[in-house]
Structures are given as C-alpha cells and as structure tokens.
Amino acid sequence: MEYDLPQNFQRLHEAEELLRGKSLDIIRDNDLKAHLAIVELAMDLADILRQFPTDDEDLKVVQLLGMRTFNAFASSLKLALSGYMQNSALVMRxxxxxxxxxxxxxxxxxxxxxxxxxxxxxxxKKFSPVKVREALDKRYGHTAKRRAELYQLFSELAAHPTMKSALMLRPEIGGDAVIGPFVEKGALMVQLSEIGRLAVQVGEILGSFIPGWWGPASACRTSFIQAKSNWLSRFYPGSRTSKK
Structure with missing residues (x-):
C-alpha cells in the first residue's frame, strides 16, 4: 500500500517551491547570476577532480573532500533559495x-x-578546525585572525543555538522571528555573496590539485578562471585574486 505524505508536508514543500521562484526573481532583478555561475563552476571542478584517474591514496582523499564540497554547495544553495537561510549558513560552515x-x-x-x-x-593536536586555521594564518603571515572570526560568525549565527542565532529567524531587523522558510531580499543577497566567496576559494584550491596537463579539465578550468575574474571585478573591484 502506497503511503501518502501528511498534507502539512506537502503544503510546506509547495511553499518552498514558491519561495524558490521568488528567490530566482530576486537574483534576476538584481543581476546576481555571477554568484550562481561561480558556484556552478566550483562544483564542476569538484566533479572533474573526482574523475581524474589515480592510484594515489592521498589524492583520493582530496577527491573525496572535493565531492563533499559539491554536495554541500548543492545543499546550501537549495536551502537558501527555498528560504532556510540559517540552515544554508550551517552547511556553508x-x-x-x-x-x-x-x-x-x-x-x-x-x-x-x-x-x-x-x-x-x-x-x-594538529588537524582540529582551530589548529588548521592557526597553521594557515602562520603560513600566510596573517595576524588579524579573520579565519577564526568568520568561523565563529557561522557558528554563532547558524551552527549553535545562541541568542545571536535568532537573528537568522527574523526576516526584518528588529522584527519578530518566524517559523518555517522565508525569503527576504537583503538576507538572500548576503547569503549568495557568502556562497559565491566560498566558491571562489574552493574552485581555486580544487583546481590546484588537478594536473595542468590533464586535458579533460582544461575547459572547466578556463571557465572557472574567467568566472572568478568576473566575480571579483563585480563584487571586489580592484582585486584580481581571492583572499586566502
């Protein structure tokens, strides 16, 4: 006997689909397609890296981590477009x-x-999130602890049940919290900006693990470089490389 979903689940799904359409209208009306373009190409690079034939177990680990980012981008974007900003940010962390x-x-x-x-x-001792951030700060000579600040922000707003996390349940600053999905232009624009910024970093790093001589990756790599340049020119004028 086929089991039908409870009606409330069906209504919720229909509302999510309506909100997705509203989100896409906001993206079109505000020329935010560059965010989606760079996310798509970062995911493409993760898929290309997955296909690279290798017996190197270390590289296989990188391939698996790339696959993880592919699934995470897909999930985060789906959640954001459907109105679940806080949950989308949790995946971004x-x-x-x-x-x-x-x-x-x-x-x-x-x-x-x-x-x-x-x-x-x-x-x-060596590979916890904080140890990894500290190692990168030391490598690049960074003293401002921006990695830690960004990680903490995602943690407070999305990952942990804190008072600050309630901010992501309010469509308007100072307004009431709401239950269920919602789409608000400003919140969506911030969300897409963060997803795009992460995609620039992910694509850049995943691409570095793909041998330059491997032909199947060349078209995707070129497209990503062009999209990254367009994204940086639009959202970070004067910058030609992503910030580590």
Missing amino acids: DILETVFLLDLFRGEPSLIREWRFADKQQIR
Whole structure:
C-alpha cells in the first residue's frame, strides 16, 4: 500500500517551491547570476577532480573532500533559495572548514597521509578546525585572525543555538522571528555573496590539485578562471585574486 505524505508536508514543500521562484526573481532583478555561475563552476571542478584517474591514496582523499564540497554547495544553495537561510549558513560552515583543510594540504601535501592515519588525539593536536586555521594564518603571515572570526560568525549565527542565532529567524531587523522558510531580499543577497566567496576559494584550491596537463579539465578550468575574474571585478573591484 502506497503511503501518502501528511498534507502539512506537502503544503510546506509547495511553499518552498514558491519561495524558490521568488528567490530566482530576486537574483534576476538584481543581476546576481555571477554568484550562481561561480558556484556552478566550483562544483564542476569538484566533479572533474573526482574523475581524474589515480592510484594515489592521498589524492583520493582530496577527491573525496572535493565531492563533499559539491554536495554541500548543492545543499546550501537549495536551502537558501527555498528560504532556510540559517540552515544554508550551517552547511556553508562545513564548506569553510573543508576548504581550510584543503588549503592546508595544498601547501603541505605530506600532511594528507598524516591526516589519513591520525588518531583522535593527533587530530585534536594538529588537524582540529582551530589548529588548521592557526597553521594557515602562520603560513600566510596573517595576524588579524579573520579565519577564526568568520568561523565563529557561522557558528554563532547558524551552527549553535545562541541568542545571536535568532537573528537568522527574523526576516526584518528588529522584527519578530518566524517559523518555517522565508525569503527576504537583503538576507538572500548576503547569503549568495557568502556562497559565491566560498566558491571562489574552493574552485581555486580544487583546481590546484588537478594536473595542468590533464586535458579533460582544461575547459572547466578556463571557465572557472574567467568566472572568478568576473566575480571579483563585480563584487571586489580592484582585486584580481581571492583572499586566502
């Protein structure tokens, strides 16, 4: 006997689809397609990297992490367009943590094997999110702790039940919190900006793991470079490279 979903679930799904249409209208009306374009190409690079034939177990780890970002981008974007901003931001924190780890491996490939075989104590000591951020700050000579601040922001607004997290349940600043999905122009624009910024970083780092001589990646790599340049020119005038 076929089981029908409860009517409230069906109504909720219909509302989510209506909100998705509203979100896409906001994107069209405000010329925000560059965000979607860079996310799509970062996901394409993750898929291309997945297809690269290799027996290198370390590179296979990178491929798996790239696949993780693919699924996370798809989930975060779907949630944002359907009105679940807080949940979308929670998934973005996962992307942020993953791209930091990938960046660590990019600079020190020998760490991949070490990470693969690390026990819980070794993970806490060297590969926990805070240790990875500290290692990247040291590598790039950064003292402002921007990685930590951004990670903390995602944590407070989305990952943890804090008083600040209630802000993402309010369509208007100072307004009442609402239950269920909602779409508000300003919130959506901020959400897409963050997704786009993460996509620039993810695509750049994943692309660095794909050998330059491998033909199947060339078209995607070129498209990403062009889209990244367009994205930076539009949203970060004067900048030609993403901020590490």
